[in-house]
Amino acid sequence: MNRKGKNVLLVGVGGQGTILASKVLSEGLLSFGYDVKMSEIHGMAQRGGSVSTHVRYGDRVFSPVISKGEADILVAFEKMEALRWLPYIARDGMLIVNNQEIYPMPVILGQAKYPSQLEKTLSEAVPLCVVIEAAKEAEEIGNSRVMNMVLLGAVVKKLGLDEMSWEKTLKSCVPPAAFRVNVLAFEKGMDLAG
Amino acid sequence: MKVILTGNEAVARGAWEAGCHVAAAYPGTPSTEILENVSTYGEMYSEWSPNEKVALEVASGASMAGARAMCAMKHVGLNVAADPLFTMSYIGVNGGLVIVDADDPGLFSSQNEQDNRWYALHAKLPMLEPSDSQECLDFIKAAFDISEQFDTPVLLRLTTRICHSKGVVRTGERTERPVRDYSRNPAKNAMLPAFAKAKHYMVEKRLEEMRSFGESSPFNYSVMNEGAKIGVVANGVGYQYAMEALGDRANYLKIGFSWPFPRKLVREFASKAETLWVIEENDPFMEQEIRAMGIPCSGKDVLPLVDELSQAIVAKAVLGTEPGAGTETAITPPNRPPLLCPGCPHRGLLFPLSGKKNVVVTGDIGCYGLGSMPPLNVGESTICMGAGFSVAIGFQKAFEKAGIDRKMFGILGDSTFFHSGITGLIDAVVNKSRGVFVILDNRITAMTGQQHNPGTGVTLMGEETAALDIPKLCEACGVKNENIHVVDPYDLKAAKRAVDLAIAADEITVIVTNRPCALIKDVQKSRSDLFCSVDHEKCVLCGACLNLGCPAITKRDGRIAIDPVTCNGCALCVQVCPKQAISREGELHE
Numbered sequence: 001m002n003r004k005g006k007n008v009l010l011v012g013v014g015g016q017g018t019i020l021a022s023k024v025l026s027e028g029l030l031s032f033g034y035d036v037k038m039s040e041i042h043g044m045a046q047r048g049g050s051v052s053t054h055v056r057y058g059d060r061v062f063s064p065v066i067s068k069g070e071a072d073i074l075v076a077f078e079k080m081e082a083l084r085w086l087p088y089i090a091r092d093g094m095l096i097v098n099n100q101e102i103y104p105m106p107v108i109l110g111q112a113k114y115p116s117q118l119e120k121t122l123s124e125a126v127p128l129c130v131v132i133e134a135a136k137e138a139e140e141i142g143n144s145r146v147m148n149m150v151l152l153g154a155v156v157k158k159l160g161l162d163e164m165s166w167e168k169t170l171k172s173c174v175p176p177a178a179f180r181v182n183v184l185a186f187e188k189g190m191d192l193a194g
Numbered sequence: 195m196k197v198i199l200t201g202n203e204a205v206a207r208g209a210w211e212a213g214c215h216v217a218a219a220y221p222g223t224p225s226t227e228i229l230e231n232v233s234t235y236g237e238m239y240s241e242w243s244p245n246e247k248v249a250l251e252v253a254s255g256a257s258m259a260g261a262r263a264m265c266a267m268k269h270v271g272l273n274v275a276a277d278p279l280f281t282m283s284y285i286g287v288n289g290g291l292v293i294v295d296a297d298d299p300g301l302f303s304s305q306n307e308q309d310n311r312w313y314a315l316h317a318k319l320p321m322l323e324p325s326d327s328q329e330c331l332d333f334i335k336a337a338f339d340i341s342e343q344f345d346t347p348v349l350l351r352l353t354t355r356i357c358h359s360k361g362v363v364r365t366g367e368r369t370e371r372p373v374r375d376y377s378r379n380p381a382k383n384a385m386l387p388a389f390a391k392a393k394h395y396m397v398e399k400r401l402e403e404m405r406s407f408g409e410s411s412p413f414n415y416s417v418m419n420e421g422a423k424i425g426v427v428a429n430g431v432g433y434q435y436a437m438e439a440l441g442d443r444a445n446y447l448k449i450g451f452s453w454p455f456p457r458k459l460v461r462e463f464a465s466k467a468e469t470l471w472v473i474e475e476n477d478p479f480m481e482q483e484i485r486a487m488g489i490p491c492s493g494k495d496v497l498p499l500v501d502e503l504s505q506a507i508v509a510k511a512v513l514g515t516e517p518g519a520g521t522e523t524a525i526t527p528p529n530r531p532p533l534l535c536p537g538c539p540h541r542g543l544l545f546p547l548s549g550k551k552n553v554v555v556t557g558d559i560g561c562y563g564l565g566s567m568p569p570l571n572v573g574e575s576t577i578c579m580g581a582g583f584s585v586a587i588g589f590q591k592a593f594e595k596a597g598i599d600r601k602m603f604g605i606l607g608d609s610t611f612f613h614s615g616i617t618g619l620i621d622a623v624v625n626k627s628r629g630v631f632v633i634l635d636n637r638i639t640a641m642t643g644q645q646h647n648p649g650t651g652v653t654l655m656g657e658e659t660a661a662l663d664i665p666k667l668c669e670a671c672g673v674k675n676e677n678i679h680v681v682d683p684y685d686l687k688a689a690k691r692a693v694d695l696a697i698a699a700d701e702i703t704v705i706v707t708n709r710p711c712a713l714i715k716d717v718q719k720s721r722s723d724l725f726c727s728v729d730h731e732k733c734v735l736c737g738a739c740l741n742l743g744c745p746a747i748t749k750r751d752g753r754i755a756i757d758p759v760t761c762n763g764c765a766l767c768v769q770v771c772p773k774q775a776i777s778r779e780g781e782l783h784e
Contacts (some may be wrong), residue, residue, distance in 0.1 A: 013530065015686035026360055030198045038198075038360040041302060047564065047641075048533035049747050064359035064431070065324075067506035069518015082528045103748045106532035108740060109569055110749070112528035125521050135215075143327035144759060 002117045005034075005161060011085045012077025013102045014051045020173065021075075022053040023153060028161070032146035034101075039064040050081060075155050077148070078102050079118045084118050084126060093151040094128035096193070098147065098167020100135050130154060137188050143178070146185035147155055151163045153189020162190050197322045199363045201356040204330035205294060206231030208364070209264050210336040213371040214238055216256035216291070220613065221642040223269030223303035224357035225296035229266055230645070233654045237368060242645055242654045245579070245613040246271035250278045250293065257291035257347075258383055260374030262338055266294040268579060269310045274614070276313070279347075281385050283317045284393040286345035288576040289374050290338035293319075296352045297474040303641075304575060305559065307500065309477040314349050314453035314536025315684040320395050320452035321349040322413060325433045327361035329450065333413065344404055351452075355431045355502065413450030414459055420442070424512060427460060427480060427491075432473040433505055444471075447478035464489045467515035471512055474505050521732035534564050536722065536746035537538040537762030539709030540634050541565075543685025544572045545742060545766065546690040549601065552762030553697065554589055558606035559613070561641045562634050569743045572603065574774040582606035583618030586629045600699050602629035608664065616667065617679065622702055623672035630703045633674075634683075635664055637710040644714060658660035666703045683707040705747035712762050722764025723728050723780040728754045739767040739776065 008025065010018045019040050026038045034057040041051050041180045054066045068087045076082030076097045077100035089095060115121065123129040132154055138147040149170075156162050163173065167183060199207065202739035205228050209217065217240045219229040233240045249265040256263035267275060272295050279293065295313070298304040308533050314321035320340060322333045330352070337348040381389050408414065415776075416436075423442040428436045429579035446465040449456070464470050464484070472481040496511045497503065506517040534541050544565040547555060547729035557563055558581060559574035566573030575585055586604030593600055606615045611633050620630055639645040646652045651661030665678050677699065679692040689707075696703040710717050733754055739747050740754075747754065747763040756767070756776070768776045 014532065026198055030196070030362060035362055036198060038358070039355060040358050040360075047532040047561065048530075050530040061361075061433040063505045064355060064361070065433065065504055067517060069520040070506075080527045081530070083525060084525065084530075086523055089401045089521050090518065103745075103750075104528055105533055105568065105745070106528045106742060107529075108743075108745070108748050110737075110740075113567070115525050115527060121523055121525060140740060188539050 005056065005061065006033065006072040007070050008075065008155060008159070009066050009071040009085065010053045010075045010077070011081045012097060013081065014053060016077040017145065018051060018053045018077055021148040022055050023172045024169055025055050025155065026057070028164065028166055031169060032161070032164050035059060035061045036077055037061045038066040050084060051083065052085065053103075059100040059117045067165060073155060073158060075135075075151055079122070080104075080115060083115060083118060083120055090102050093126070094158060095122060095124060095126040096129070096130045096132065096151065096158065098134040098151055099131050106171050108111055108166075130158070131190070133176040134189070137192070141181060141188060143181045146178075146182050148177050149182045149185035150189040150192070153186040154193035156186075157190040157193035196320065196366050197363055197365060198360050200227065200329045200358055200360050201324065201327050201330040201352055202227040202358070203231050204327040204363050204651045205266070205334050206235070207365055208294070208331035208334035210235040210238060211331070211366050211368050211720050213262055213369045214264055214338065215373060216253060216263040217265065218243045218252040220244070220246045220249055220264040220271060221639050221645040222296075223273050223352040223642055224298060225266045225268045225271070225294065225352070225569060226645065226683075227357070229654060237370075240319060240654050242647065244648055246275040247278060250275040253291060253293075254278055254282050254285075257287045257289045258285070258376070259288065261289040261378045262371070262725065263289060263551050264292040264294060265332075267296070268304065269295060269297040269308050270304065272310055272313060273301060274579070275589050279313065280317045281556040282347050283319050284390055284397055286386055287341050287347060287382055288376065290341035291347040292334060292337045292341060292350055293347055294334070294352065296354070297476070298354050298356050302354050305386055305578065307476060309479060311351060311452065311477070311479045312350070315533050315741060319347055319349050319453070320344065320408070320451070321351050321454045322349050322448055323430045324356060324396065325430050325448070326356070331363055331777065333450065336413070339609070344400055344407070346400060346404070346473065347491075350400070353430055370584060379492045382749045383430065384558065396617065401454055401466065405456070408451040408454055409456045409458050410639055411451040411456070413468065413505070415448055416463055417446040419445055423468040423633050425463060425470045426782050427463065427471055427484065428473040429480065432454055434504050435505045435508045436473045436527075438505035438764060440512060443513070447673055449480065452480070456488060457483070461487060461489065464491070472647070473497070473508060473613035475501065512717045527711070532564060533567070534584055535712055535746050536744050536760045537712035537764040539683045539707060539712065539764075540742065541570070541636060541742060542686060542709070542764070543632065543681070543689050543693075543705070543707050544570050545686065545691045547572045548629065550697075550705065552599070553603055555603040555605055555664065556582050556585040556589060557566060558609055558610050559605040559641075562607060569741050580614030580618055583611070583631055584613050584621060586631070587622050587625065587627045590627055591627050603632060603696075604629060605632045605634065607640070608635040608637065611650045611664065614660065617702075618666065619673070620671050627702055628700060630699075630705065632705045633708050634662055636707075638714055640711045644711070665704070668706070671745060673704050677717055678706065680706045680708055680725045683709050684766065684767060712714055712764070720782070720783045721762040724778065724782060725758035725761040726756050726763060726765060726767055726776050726778050727758070728756060729775045729777065731774045734773055736772065738770045742766055
């Protein structure tokens with residue numbers, strides 16, 4: 001086996017479901033025979049702060065983290081977080097961004113402004129930029145919490161891993177009652193990125 | 195079987211495979227999930243202890259009695275447990291004893307960045323340092339064997355990146371082993387001065403025996419690449435960063451058994467390198483040893499002492515490679531600091547304290563620490579677990595000496611109170627403090643992710659048990675019943691009344707809040723359909739609701755908006771609105 005490894009950086013706001021999405025991604029990669037490392041943040045930062053989860057895979061992975069300029073795909077669950085983590089995208093890397101705004105406290109208190117026209121800024125900065133209305137899509141599917149699976153579906157498509165079967169992995173990672181809706185969200189994401 | 199595990203999960207799995215019988219811990223990021231995972235294996239007894247000292251003592255007793263035992267804690271927790279740690283080094287073990295320590299380079303969730311490898315040196319204990327999840331499993335299994343072979347507790351030292359990174363792990367099965375025989379042996383286990391002195395000789399001898407053992411440990415090995423001129427000595431995740439950054443351009447001496455330091459091995463490796471680098475996070479622990487051996491090397495003269503390392507930092511230091519540029523724009527995004535959650539019960543007690551003149555609030559370790567951020571700005575000091583109370587006592591004594599009349603509020607949480615806050619309260623009563631001592635009892639250890647504590651009535655293994663009554667405990671400590679105010683922090687009037695009464699009081703006062711954390715599953719379920727909404731006809735955009743610092747409330751397009759999904763209907767905003775423009779909707783499910 002000699003397959004080129006990739007770095008996927010998932011960023012967002014604590015509580016958005018980045019950790020579950022990364023879990024499904026790395027469990028899937030393991031089942032396809034890759035070496036995988038994933039690094040996540042627990043504790044205080046999770047309380048509505050800026051969070052990141054690093055997933056790296058290939059034949060052999062050493063470091064569990066992605067440095068600046070190394071992410072093949074940056075997946076931003078929130079628009080301003082995309083902006084914050086842009087320096088991590090590789091030169092020919094891609095940005096998948098959820099079209100959602102979550103105001104941080106300095107913005108709520110009027111001490112700072114939420115950047116305007118972010119979609120334009122982001123797509124100008126990254127030629128390979130995919131904007132997804134994941135929250136809206138998830139709501140249409142019937143559960144706003146599967147937003148993370150919509151985004152994950154898009155990532156899997158863009159990584160070229162969509163030929164693999166992900167259902168078994170999804171089944172092992174989500175509660176049985178939520179399995180169908182998660183699969184629907186995942187498939188929707190793949191379609192949107194296609 | 196090949197599975198993907200975090201370092202913490204792998205430690206728990208390894209302990210199980212090693213036939214560990216007893217495990218104890220106090221939760222603390224990044225170590226918390228170790229015991230959470232241990233508790234899922236039926237063969238091991240596991241408990242949340244009230245603090246790390248108790249956890250290590252429980253594990254010590256179990257080891258003395260012949261069981262394989264472990265305890266786990268974050269770096270600052272080992273400070274709390276340092277007292278038994280140093281003497282257990284003298285006593286040694288019967289059943290293997292492993293102390294799992296999790297440092298936090300980068301301070302993801304800690305009050306300092308101390309490097310606990312010095313504890314191994316200071317307490318004269320062997321130390322193992324895994325660099326990925328597979329090694330977490332392998333090393334803890336070996337640690338139990340080493341512990342029994344050398345009659346010593348063993349330190350297994352992790353860092354956040356090891357604890358919370360997942361990697362592929364080959365698992366094994368459990369080797370069941372009987373609890374060893376126990377017989378009374380005061381010369382070994384009762385450290386009276388005469389016995390302890392004899393033991394100290396033994397400890398020094400043991401250290402030298404373990405040094406030769408470490409020289410040939412399979413956990414210290416070299417990786418040689420033809421033609422490579424750079425030699426790298428690395429430990430933990432630093433080894434992974436070095437491998438990533440330097441690849442076959444360097445030779446590596448990977449140190450997994452890091453104390454006693456394998457001096458011979460290092461000297462031999464160094465003799466083959468043109469330039470020698472020591473790659474380690476935080477303190478120059480290995481570097482200091484190597485320099486003391488008279489071997490020239492590079493390390494902390496170039497690499498940072500503060501924060502984590504990365505492959506980019508190593509590449510820049512060793513090869514001079516500039517880090518990847520990535521993409522930048524001209525816009526700097528505003529910071530996104532962590533916050534108290536929507537519906538957090540702490541907010542209801544902190545809000546009446548916000549902006550109070552003549553009041554000084556000393557804080558503690560827990561979510562309420564976030565109250566010191568804008569807009570609440572409540573809390574002026576954070577040192578360690580329990581200090582919220584005792585620091586307030588000292589403040590008050592100093593103010594008295596200076597003739598300053600300011601009321602002291604010491605604030606901590608339920609788990610913190612049981613951990614070490616209660617001793618501060620005892621001191622306050624006995625030494626006649628007139629301060630106000632606030633216990634924000636949210637019925638759970640919240641910051642670390644919902645662990646049970648002595649107030650919740652459930653053990654780590656899921657059994658029902660006694661739930662300690664905080665107001666009664668305070669009364670038993672000597673606070674008068676009429677000076678103990680129990681309030682619902684969702685009732686702002688009641689919270690404000692309690693705060694005002696306490697400020698006016700001449701005697702020591704206790705305030706206990708009694709709302710459970712909004713993130714507890716049952717609470718989330720029961721409040722899932724509750725939310726607040728704004729009547730824009732009545733709203734005058736005064737911003738009173740925004741001053742609560744609730745992330746569910748924002749001002750967008752010139753209107754106040756409350757996110758119905760994250761709002762749990764705590765209704766503090768309803769109570770602060772001067773125009774009755776906010777109302778609570780939906781229903782509570784019991």
